Amino acid sequence: MEHERRAVITGMGVIAPGGVGTRAFWSSVTVGRTATRRITHFDPERFRCRIAAECDFDPAAFGLSPQEVRRMDRAVQMALAATGEALADAGVGEGSLDPARTGVTIGNAVGSTMMMEEEYVVISDGGRQWLCDQEYGVRHLYGAVIPSTAGVEVARRVGAEGPTAVVSTGCTSGLDAVGHAAQLIEEGSADVVIGGATDAPISPITVACFDSLKATSTRNDDAARACRPFDRDRDGLVLGEGSAVFVMESRERAVRRGARVYCEVAGYAGRANAYHMTGLKPDGRELAEAIDRAMEMAGIAAEDIDYVNAHGSGTRQNDRHETAAFKRSLGDHARRVPVSSIKSMVGHSLGAIGAIEVAASALAIEHDVVPPTANLTTPDPECDLDYVPREAREHSTDVVLSVGSGFGGFQSAVVLTSPRSRR
C-alpha cells in the first residue's frame, strides 16, 4: 500500500545495558562488549539462571524527581530518560510540538513488573495471603499493574494530546511500536509520534518464568560470554532491560524544519505463526512473510538490503527458524548480507529490545558500521550465513532489515532506509 506521507526518525534516546545514552550504547555495541553479569537487582541464588544484562541507570541523572521515581517503575523511568534524550537529539524543544498533532506509541511486554512484584510482596505479606491487604496498597499501585502507564507518563512529559497508546505484543512490542507509530504518521493521525519501547523485566517472577521454560542460559559462571546467538554452544537467551525512544515525524515536516534525518521507517509488517505460544516452526514461513511484506511496502528488493539486524536471541530454535526465514525471503542475497544480533551484548529486554535494535539499525546507517554478534566463536553448521562474528565491520549501509519474533507466535519486520538512498 503506497502512502504519500512517509515516517522518518529524527531523534533518538537509548538506555541500554553497557550504554546509557545513544553515544555510549553505540560505542559499547560496536566495540563488541557484552554487558551480561550476575544479577544485582535481587539475590538470584535460588534461581536456575542468575545472570542478566543490567543497565547502570540512575534516574536522578535524567532529572527525575524523588516523587517521580517513587511513582514510576524502572521501565517507565527509563522510557522518560530515553524520551528526554530523543527530544533534545531531534532539536524539539518545549512548545515546538503541536499537542493535538503529536502522538505517543510505547511498546512494552511486561509493564511495570518490578514495581508490581515488589508491591505484591507487601500486600500479600510475602505470599502468605491470598486475600491481599487493602491497607498496604500504595496510591500508585494501580499504575503498576497496567502497562498503559508508560504511555501516560511519556505523553505528559512531551505534552502530547494526540493518539497515545501502549502496544504490547510480547517480544515484538518494540518493532510493533515503531511500526504503529509510522502508521499513525502515514495515515495522517499525527504529524509527530514519540515512538519506542521500554521494559525492565529483571525481577524474581520474570526470571522464574524463564527458568521454568528453560529458555535462559545457565552459563552462570561465564556471564560475559553467556549469550551466543548462532554459535553451536549456545544454551539460551539472557534477559536484559532498557529503552529506546524515537522522535518520528512526517518526512515533509522534517524537511521543512531542516531536521537531521536518521532514516525512514519505510516498511513494516507483522505476521503470526498460529502454531505455538512459545515454539517456532523451523521453516520460518511467517517471519519470511513479514519480511516480504515489509520489503514490498518499502519498495525494495532483497538485494537492496545492506544489513540484517537479527532477532538472534541465543536459542537453537530461534537461530534455525530465523536463518531459514532469511534464506526464504532474501534468496542468495541471504548468504552475502551481514546479519548480526546485538542481544549477544545487551541481552533480551523483551518488549524493549525491538526498539533498541531499531536504534542500532539507524546508527548503522548513520555510521556505515555494522555491529557484531559477540561470543560467536564456533559457528553452528546449521546457521551458515555471515553473522559478523565478534568484531564490528565498516560497511556501507543504506537499507536495514530488523526482525523480531516472540511469544504468541508473533513475527515482525521493519525496513529502514537511509535519507541518502533515493529509491
Place this chain on the structure above:
Amino acid sequence: MTVITGLGVVAPTGVGVADYWATTLAGKSGIDRIRRFDPSPYSTQLAGEVDDFESGDHVPAKLLAQTDRMTHFAFAGADMALTDAGADPADFPEYDRAVVTANSAGGVEYGQRELQKMWSGGPMRVSAYMSVAWFYAATTGQLSIHHGLRGPCGLIATEQAGALDAIGHARRQLRRGARLAVTGGTDAPLSPACMVAQLATGMLSSGADPTAAYLPFDSRAAGYVPGEGGAIMIMERREDAERRGAERIYGEVAGYAATFDPAPESGRGPTLARAIRSALDDARIAPGDVDAVFADGYGVPDLDRQEARALTEVFGPRGVPVTVPKTATGRMYSGGAALDVAAALLAMRDGVLPPTPHVNELAADCPLDLVRTEPRELTVRHALVCARGVGGFNSALVLRTAA
C-alpha cells in the same frame, strides 16, 4: 468500508448476544456481592461477575491450565462471533486474517496464583505457562493459534479505552490489506491483588446496595463498581461480506479517533470533545447526525461532569439521547467499551436504546438526555461510543447502519 458481521458477548448480564440483549433491555443488573473470592476485607464488595460460565465449555481442555479467565472469555466470545458471522477464517487468505485485542492488566488471577507460589514456595514452583497466561497479549496469541489467524496481530493497552482503540487498529489493518479481523476486548480483573490495586485509585464505590453503587451522571454518584467480561467481534470489508453472502451486517465502523488529556497541572483542558469531533469528521457526519451516544459514564462526579461537558459542547444541552447500559455490568475495563459497541450495534438492529439502570436523579451539572429506567424506541442510524482510560486516554467510535 469496514463492517462488523459477527458479535460474541460474555457479560455479567448474559453470555451470548440473545441473553445479554434481553437482560439489557429489561434493565436487569448483573452486579452483586463478589463470589470469586471473599470480599469482606475490602471497602468494595460488589462487582459484575459473569455467572453461568464454565471455562471448560469454551476452552480446549489442554489449554485450561495454560490460560487465564480473561482469555477464557475471549475464546467464548470469538467462537460465538465467528458463528454469528458465519465466517470461517480458513476461507480468507492465510496472511490476511488479523487479530487485535485490548487488555488492561494482564491475566491477574493466574498471575497472583503464580506469584504466591513463588513467594511462598520458591522460584521452582512457578508454572511454565505463567508468562504466556499472564502477559497482555496472551489473548491475541491464543486466538491467533486457535483460529489460524496468521495476519497482523495486535494488543492495545490504553486501560478502559482499549477496546475502541483495538477496533480502530483492526480497521487500520483492514485498510492496509487485511481481509478479516477478530477484535474487541475481554478482561477478568477480579483477583484479590488486582482488587487492592483498583481500590488504590480511590475511584471504586463503597456502596453496599447493588442498585445504587454505580450511578454515573446521578447526583448520588460516588465511584464505580468493577465488572468482568467483554465482547469479541468480526470485522471485514463490506464487499467481502457481501460476496460471501454474510447473513447480516451489523454496521460500519465509520469513524474513530483517540486523544490524550494533558496533565491536570498543565492548565490545559481535557480532550474528549476533540476526540468526538474528530471521530465525527472521520465518519463525515455532523453532530446532528448522531442518533445516540453510549457514554463512558465513570460514576466519579468529576469525570462525569467532564464527559457531560464534552457531550454538551458537541451536541448542546440534552442535544442527543445518551445511555450507559454498563450500570448493569460494572466497568469491565478493556471489555467495557467492546460491550458498548455490541450494545450500540444491537440498538441499531432493533431500533431501541437500552436503559441506564439505577440512575434516577441527574446531577445538575450533567444536562444530558439520559435514557433512564425504560428502553427508548428510536431509529439509530449513527451511534457514538465513548471510552476513557486512566491517565488521560479518550477514544470515540462512530458506528453507522449498513442499510
